[in-house]
Amino acid sequence: MLKQAIKKLGFCLLFLLASPLAFADFSWNFPEPVTPMALDTLHVHNKFMVIVAVIFIVVLAIMIYSLIKHRKSVGHKAVADKAPSTATEIFWTLVPFAILLLIDFVIMGIPAYHSVVMMEDTRNESDMVIKVTGSQWRWQYEYMGNTEKGSQAGLEEAKGIKFVSNLSTPQEQIDGTTAPVNDPAKPYLLDVDNRLVLPVGAKVRILMTSSDVLHNWWVPQFGSSRVAVPGFIRETWVQIDKAGTYRGQCKELCGKGHGYMPVVVDALPAEEYKVWVAAKKDEMTQAAAGSDKEWTKEDLVAEGKKVYEKNCAVCHQVTGAGLPPAFPALTGSKIATSPIFGADGKYLPDSHLDRVLNGIRVMPSWKAILNDTEIAAVITYERNALGNNVGDLVQPSQVKAARQ
């Protein structure tokens, strides 16, 4: 009676679950691979899954046969196991061991060996090098330049391009004020302001490091995943064979923003890549010019608001109230209201500029992430908004001087 009830309940549940399953757009395996490594990973994965599924089904079938036939309720009497002859015992021990050794170290082991060697070969035949730095909670990308092979192949030289990539999903969707918007062009939690752009077909050697804690740069369609370790350089590589936009996420728990530092890569054909490199270089020249210009307080505050909300608000909050005790308030804080520069024109230790440039404990050093204008703007903003009214301002040229 109870058995039947449970069976019925089970079927009902399965049916309930199966009906939405039939319509939903599920992904049942790795996403489409676009690099040789991802293709290899998919093959290895499929092969191994088939092997373990076969093992599982065979063993399960034997077990189910026994569960049905050898039960007391059908009147089966236990048959004691007799000790086999030594020869039989040796045979029946060695054969399964041989099969398993074959599966482990030949059928699975040999392809796995080749995959590992390919995966770790970051240098041979590479065309260009980029550096990826993980920071709480954003990625920085720096183009280190072409290799000899890349230059010979006519790859556009992008050396010197450097930028930061932040999540661009609006804050009100993230904190739950409004529902996440389903926009395929800007997918929820998987879109950034500055995408990494790579040329199609080039083997890109990726140097990986971190400025604070461990991160892991992962794009499922590339099949590569490597931990970014502070103080060390790790490497991986990609060679994207198909133009398109590819998205991934940080895969190593890195604090409260761990779920909010996506990786977005645009793979462009050579011609479009060339155009992008030129535009990006132009943008950087203009930004550098900005640090020599004299800025007004209003312009700095307006620019600073943008920088603040993108970079600082995640911890210190949009209002400046912070999240004490881990993340102090900026409104009325000692650092944000005390003088920055000493009598000699140099910035004081533990001043506002010192803290932003060099960081302390959880507060990151922004020296490498923000440019002179952005640092000057954000400091000016913090001192003259968020409930503070100090009245002074910092010029980008002063930041530039302070960096020396």
Added chain:
Amino acid sequence: MSTATIAHHDEHADHPTGIMRWLTTTNHKDIGTMYLTFSLIMFLVGGCMILGIRAELFQPGLQLMKPEFFNQLIGVHALIMIFAALMPAATGFANWMIPLQIGAPDMALPRLNNWGFWLLPPSAILLTLPFTLALFGIGDGALATGWTFYPPLSIQGGIGVDFAIFAVHLLGISSVLGSINIIVTLFNMRAPGMTLMKMPMFAWGWLITAFLLIATIPVLAGAVTMLLTDRHFGTHFFDAAGGGDPILFQHLFWFFGHPEVYILLLPVWGFIPQILQTFSRKPMYGYKAQVYAFWGIGALSVVVWAHHFFTAGLPVPALLYFMYSTMAISLPLAVLFFCWIKTMWRGSMSFETPMLFTVGWIILFGIGGLTGLVLADVAADAQYHNSYFVVAHFHYTLFAGGIMGIMAGVYYWLPKMTGHMYNEKLGKLHFWLTAISFNLTFIPQFFLGLAGMPRRIPDYALQFAEFNMISSIAAFVLGLSQLIFVYNIISTVRGGQKATDKVWEGAEGLEWTLPSPPPYHSFTEQPVVK
């Protein structure tokens, strides 16, 4: 010694009553009961935490909690389930059953035994206190690094990390004390005629576990102490700026962490064949082979640790070594599976609740083991690592392979411990609900992982929504089903149909020769094993 004291000693069931009985007890059954009760309570606490997580992950967007609170929940859930639910459950059974199974009057070191248990409640408090205080707005909460404590994140963390470090120290001391006690008991107090190779399987599982604990817990204690000095005393073990290396911590942690998996599973592998032989009504198959497989797994478990961080950037020879050595674990494990199935083969099986749990356990643990074999492959691991695929995999080994095994043991021995039969219908209902909802919780997580959802994220992209919703609903069914378990245990303790001494028709072994429940002091005269 006066005659009065001797007479006093002869009154076997004489002990203080009330709270003092439990605080001062040196009786192996009392201590075993305390371990098991503690484990059950912490199982529910850890379960509530994960239901909080599954509720948050029910749909995209943050509805219930902030990311920093989410990060605390995942780490404390894992620490509680591993150290405060699964390990004490196994130790509880060891206390209850090892003296009964080897014909001893008690454990060899009863005072140490008491101390081993009473270290647990303070460490549970250390683990949960910062978390509970944060719920009331005091302090910045528990450790938010996941249970693995990886620096530099754990160096950044608040005081919750220090609490967790001290909790781990206490739990570690407790485990080592328990292990010493078990080894001494097994080596010295076996009934005459019971050679090592005649010991019950459960005793063997625990013997290997105890050695693994003594070998690896000090390494964990060292690693977290180094973390503590990095945090507060200016050392740089794990800080590259001072010549250290964050990855060093991962090596030390997993040198403990991988054997820990087998520490949790070996006691279960011990009593599973005993349950199988009872309900198949024929002796277990391949006793010696199973013992040697235990040795093999114990030895391999301490030399495969780096497969937990293949993506951290190890040199190629190291990757290959750890890949192949990990795959080698499939050999002894296959021996065990073969012996378990061969024990059932041509038996006369009946399916009472312990047997149902055992059969379900073999199948589900099989899935955990096979996905583990796939995870050993370095290339594919780049995709699986830290994705939901891994989450599903280790819940198949630790929930199915660990907790469901423990449940089989509870139903198997509860009549012996309490003297009452549990409610069979409720037991079966508990099994079916657990098995079905467990699969519906974790099968979607395999696919989430393949589709690219990282673990430990408080919110996710929209393409992961459907699977997460199924997983969350099933997780709540799974959680609520455990209330049946709790109810069944409590009502069995309080009364019910009297259990016979043998309890099960096919039961074999010394524990079944004693009355149910057994007397306060187990074997006052040693039985002789032929």
